[in-house]
Amino acid sequence: MKPVAFDYCRPESVEEATxxxxxxGGDAVLLAGGMSLGPMLNMRLVRPSVIVDINRIEGLDRIVLNDSVVIGAMARQGDVMADVNLLGEVPLLEAVLPHVGHFxxxxxxxxxxxxxxxxxxxEIPLALVTLGGTVELTARRGxxxxxxxxxxxxxxxxxxxADEMITALHWPRRRRRSGYAFEEVAQRHGDFAIAAVACMASLGExxxxxxxxxxxGGVEDRPILADTSSFIGAPADGASxxxxxxKVADGLEPMEDIAASADYRRALARTLGLSVLERAFEQVAGS
Amino acid sequence: MRRIGGNERHRIELTVNGRSHAGEAEPRMLLSDFLRHRLGLYGTHVGCEHGVCGACTVIVDGRAVRSCTQYAIQAEGATIETVEGLADGERLNALQQAFHEHHGLQCGFCSAGILMSAVHFLKENPRPSEAAVRDMLSGHICRCTGYDGIVRAILDAAGTLKDQTKETIGE
Incomplete structure (x- = not known):
């Protein structure tokens, strides 16, 4: 399995890349770590005419702890997993990263x-959606x-x-009186999740x-943020x-594929949902 | 900025196991193929060629990575370690010796990749638990051993085998 021939460009700055x-435009494909694109190229599921390799752009792997936590687009998952200061500020990532692929x-x-x-x-897109983070996109025009x-x-x-590249992800910092939890079910550890659930719960006085x-995650065609507005003000307990x-699992429209039926995914969403909520509530109570 | 046409061959210089090497490659040439077919380093094995089986794992600039999902051109100037760099002539290194003693391999197809993963892993985790070793091994597929011998070999090489409770490692 070899990719089709492609032209190779290796910009050294975001300006050159954009x-x-x-x-x-759409003829180019951005190559970051290649853990998804590499297999797709080898299997010829994608046949780009040009590959833009952004691995040698200096500073694109930056990690900055400001009002929010900024993780550069080229930060390696393993490096973030080893960054205890960062994980202290974004506790959900500590729970999520061991499930992202393998060492x-x-x-x-x-x-x-x-x-x-x-x-x-x-898992990383799911965590970003859960916490309400943002994706920073850079083009020549801004x-x-x-x-x-x-x-x-x-x-x-x-x-x-097509003319934009992701340059960073912005993550909200941990909040007071908040709990964070994540769980997933996959056929093997590190494999694609059949269903994954993440949550952040903040409690009042x-x-x-x-x-x-x-x-x-893994339930519909993208990470889905549930509407939980009707439960604001409810007690943070097991019954809630x-x-x-x-209620939330009933509102999902799960995918069906070779790994699981829609009903099974919904059942997982309910079971994992209950579990992460309980764990997040307990975390706040225990802190 | 480096810019190379799809059918152009480009001279790539890198360091493998402490020696400078050079070879020519088109942009689409996988690092695994470059190591094997341009440099003649056939110790690195090619299994699934889509980043799943781990057989082709080598150490690039200090990190254990798949060599089938990156291109030789990306490794320009890199420092690479492959399984050929482990033994000292005929003498196996401690990790290889432990694989030999604990039946950590049978056909040996997956071994080169697992050894290179373990080298990097043990550098970061000098005293790993059995659970941590098994987690690291989840990135490899071995169809002969059932993994137990591999786990034992890595724990032994790390000096943590005797720390583990015997029943959990099946002794």
Missing amino acids: ALLHEL QTRNRGTFGGSVGHADPSA VRRVPAAEFFHGVLTTARR GGELAELRLAF AAEIAA
Whole structure:
């Protein structure tokens, strides 16, 4: 299995890369870690005429802890997993990253690549949607930031335009009185999730739900943020968790494929949903 | 900016196992094929060629990675370690010796990749738990051993075999 012949460009700056994208548009494919694109090229599922390799652009792997946490597009998953300061600020990533591929693929795979590829079952896009982060897109004409919930349009389809590249992801920092949890079911550890659920719950002084973000990966064609607005103000307890999980799972329209039926995915969403809600509530109570 | 046409061959220089090497490659040539067919380093095996089986794992600039999902041109100037660099002549290194002693291989097809993963892994985790070793091995497929011998070999090489409770590793 070898890719079709392609022209190779290796820009050394974001300016060079975006100039190339401006010139080539949809004929060019951006190569980050290659953990998804590599297999697709080898299997000839994609046949780009030009590959733009962004691995040697200096600074694109930056990690900055500001008001938000900025993770550069080329930050390797394994490096972020080893960054205890960052994980302390974005606790959901600590729960999520061990499920992203394997040691060997995290050594190469990037944050921007995972988000740009937009596999419906991918964990990093799910975490970004759950926390309400944004995707920073840079083109020659300027920079824009798209909320994660609007970035993913469907299977391998995003809001990125052909002349844009992802340059960073912006993650909200951990909040007071908040709990974070993630769980998934896959056929093997590190494999594509059949269903994955992540949540962030913030509690008020009286132990009531002040904010609740609950999102599902691998269930529909993109990470889905559930509407939990009717539960704001409810007590953060086991009864609420069961009610929320049941209601939200009923509202999903799960995919069906060789790994699982729609009903099975819905059942997983309910069970995993209940579990992450309980764990997030307990975390706040215990802190 | 480096720009190379799809059918152009480009001279690539890199360091493999401490020695400088050079060879020509088109942009689409996989690093795994370059190591094998341009440099004659056939120790690196090619299994699935889509990043799943781990047989082709080598160490590039200090990190264990698949060599089938990156291109030789991307490794220009890189420092690479392959399985050929482990033994000292006929003498196996400690990790290879442990694989030999614990039946960590049968047909040997997956071994080159697993050894290179383990080299990087043990550098980062000098005293790993059995669970951590198994997690690292989830990135490899071995169809002969059932993994137990491999787990034991890696724990032994790390000096942590005796720390593990015996029943969990099947002794």
